[in-house]
Amino acid sequence: MINYELSDFGGRFLTTPSQSINGRRYPGISAYVEWFIPSEAKQISVTFVHGGGGQGSEFLRTPDNRPSWVHSFLRAGYPVYVLDRPGHGRSHWNAEVLGPALPPPSYEALVPRFVEPAKHLLWDEAGKHDQWPIEEPRAADRFMASQGPMATTLESSQRHVEAIAPELFQLVGDTVLIPHSAGGPCGWALSAIGGKQVKAVVAVEPLGAPGLDHPLGRFDNGLCVAAFAGSSNPYGPPIAMVTSEATWMRDMNLRATEYLESCGANVTLIDLPQLGIRGNGHMMMSERNNDRIADAIIDWLARTV
Template sequence: MATYALDDFGGRFLTAGPLEVEGKIRPGISAYVEWFLPTARRELSVLFVHGGGGQGSEFLRTPDGRPGWAHAFLRAGYPVYILDRPGHGRCAWNDHALGPALPIADYDFLYARFVEPERHGLWVEAAKHDKWPQDRLAGDRFMASQGPMATTLSESQRHVEAIADELFEITGPTIIISHSAGGPCGWALAAKGGDNVAAIVAVEPQGYPGMVHAQGTFEDGLCAAPLSGSADPFARPIAIVTGEATWMRDTNTRAAQYIRERGFTFEHIMLEQHGISGNGHMLISESNSESIADLLISWLAKNLDLQSGDLRTRRQQAEPRTRYNDPKHAGGAIRPELS
């Protein structure tokens, strides 16, 4: 049974400050970031950014109870930060700050695209899908994780840009790993974070230049609205990751061409070319998710030249990376077990 030591775990709400609405002071745009800090760790962290109506918990555990990607990256020595984007997960939807939200998607819509696309055949590659977990409750748990989302892509982008500065103060130098509709948010965050963002791994990212979507048109490259940050989000090593059985293959191929033309380090990782087959859009939750995480960790090691010597054992941490005083955890180390 694999274990690793943590110096700290916790979380914090991020906020752009209060708003005055109809004579009352109310919370403004807010988000939540959770962190896990391994004792022997790299200087560079990993920031997970979820998609659509999802939440950060998707990176902690799969719907059938296996360790999620966060655990694989912790074993590799990365401090892990998991973002609940504004209005998602631990950060409830606040229409005063975020505007209206779309209704939560129903079983018919999401099952045909995420859980059992092979049964519905909405796209040609769907027939190859065979990696959804066999646990009979996995689909229900996935549906339970889904919540509201902004009515427009530009609003989703504006929301993450509002909390970006405070987020990067916490993560420090980091690697963004985004999924789906978190892809455009990841590019927007990188434009704000600049040199704080060492690399981006965009997993099945939404959008390509000019793509017309129900929530808006991609009018600014891989984003729907002009970036509020001044840095070039593509001026760093980038990978796009695409499953064999997803509807995103054409979308991701067009996005990949856009990034390649910018001349930076880039790879479009088509999973079947690495012996990983049958994955749909929600590959972070599927039965071979750990193999995909291992592939991404290897890609980062190669493209960022990360060596085992980058690991550090740190016992004294500044806030928010506070140590626990619980006598059960002498020395500040906490050992979770991975089942």
């Protein structure tokens, strides 16, 4: 149910100076941000940062056309900003500026991990996955339609988001960063730039743990592969680490939580099955009980920020 009023909504491109390459001029590194401002808004916003080759639309509606997390946070009074990272969603991939990209992913690559883990059993907990909205026969198709190319290295993804960070923080003000999956390292990089404007980080199954060898880069800088462009402590704000029951990310997220604790971070593990929220996979914002997960995050924010 959508039971709130908006005072404003819209979107615009964040841009960096244009670049001249081989005699032609192109827009610089750019990103698209969409926003929704409730009529009775809190002073602190939330900023969603999508993962992998995805886009911000996954936080708006589920593949079976139910409200996703944007609506939960609006009902709670938060101004909401939804980022399409450079080269994703409404910010198209220009290889001249952003560098090379991986090809768009196939059903064979993503469906066994995101849609049908219990069918393929690629990891121990996969059989517990039962929250994907299978009642909608086109849900998998809609999920796959949202997935596009991504950078060939995690360092490139980090540098892209660092480039648009100053303009992003001018727009969102004091904010809570909510990065997901491969957007996790981008979230830490944003936190290092945003400094005091970042009031909390809710890392939703973020990719990364110290020393992790990933096909797109080794995590040699804590929870990122490369040194931060920002000068603030990315782990300084209160942090929530959110992990679900049926994901392959659990061990990685637990290792990341231990690392944050070793850094002296104020970190809380939101372990969904311990809250009685069971059966979720990695794309939890798209699954049947996504509203319960959003409520758990909102409850943590109410206690913390």
